[in-house]
Amino acid sequence: AQSVTQPDIHITVSEGASLELRCNYSYGATPYLFWYVQSPGQGLQLLLKYFSGDTLVQGIKGFEAEFKRSQSSFNLRKPSVHWSDAAEYFCAVGDSGGSNYKLTFGKGTLLTVNP
């Protein structure tokens, strides 16, 4: 069965600093990978997704992620963090067979942004 590990439970950065959130997955074939963001009490909003092709994917709000097969990683990056980026971030992998309807999520990384 696939699994997702987000090693950092909580990260604090200063506004304007760069950000990298780590995600490692375990999956037997080419995965479908996603990053979602969740504000308190809200649902999940998709930031970006990787299905195939270019390993560097661009998302909304200035985020990007790089798929590295050799490292089984899909880390999320942003060059300059804004206070509104404070939220919880979830990495997810699609079910075996590459589906979008049965996702396995990491435990999430809570991002705090200091002014």
Added chain:
Amino acid sequence: KAGVTQTPRYLIKTRGQQVTLSCSPISGHRSVSWYQQTPGQGLQFLFEYFSETQRNKGNFPGRFSGRQFSNSRSEMNVSTLELGDSALYLCASTPIRGGDTEAFFGQGTRLTVV
């Protein structure tokens, strides 16, 4: 285009009761999945419905059930509620099963069992 709509947003129930949550997917989306989110276990897949049939089920007891109607709207039911069922229940819809499309999530229903 309206997003995924979940009702109600908040619920308080007593242990032993049952509850029904509703999810209306994005128009045209035919697959609906349900997830439970708790601080301890994180986000866990409950089940998925497509064409009014349950196609996948996660590792949850039989007290958790669901159904899908011909208009793709879905309901999930939890019977004999336990304190541990307190969670945010999220519904997601996708236009097709699999393929290069993502799941779109609703705002969730916050269930509190007292």
